[in-house]
Amino acid sequence: MSAQLKIVLLLLPASLAFFSARRIGDVSHDLKLRVDAEHPECVARSGVDPSVADKYWDILVYPEGRPFKCYLECLYKAFNIVREDGSLNEEFLIETIETVTKEGVNACREEIKVGADGCERAFNFDSCMVAFYM
Numbered sequence: 001m002s003a004q005l006k007i008v009l010l011l012l013p014a015s016l017a018f019f020s021a022r023r024i025g026d027v028s029h030d031l032k033l034r035v036d037a038e039h040p041e042c043v044a045r046s047g048v049d050p051s052v053a054d055k056y057w058d059i060l061v062y063p064e065g066r067p068f069k070c071y072l073e074c075l076y077k078a079f080n081i082v083r084e085d086g087s088l089n090e091e092f093l094i095e096t097i098e099t100v101t102k103e104g105v106n107a108c109r110e111e112i113k114v115g116a117d118g119c120e121r122a123f124n125f126d127s128c129m130v131a132f133y134m
Contacts, residue, residue: 031097041074046071048068062123069122069123088105099133111125111128112124
């Protein structure tokens, strides 16, 4: 194997990881703009502190507390990612959010069923999805 090929093979995973993280950040920013424009009611309805919600979108850090979990549930329902009956609208999610793949949904689909209520289930699913793509 040539030295050039070895260098390419060593740098490729790091390059892909950087590109993926940057892309997720870009998508998160775009989603934040849509959330602010289309569903500002989720902040008020959930009782989440707006600065807490903004921090999530800026750096994808999950705050503690029920209001944030309910904020995610509100968004998932408002964007039709989770149906009113609590089931995941998988096809719509894959078609709507550019970074979401069938593999990611398959890896996390059971999380939408885990939790005491819709707030916890949305949080569990979202946490799984972010971890899958990071």
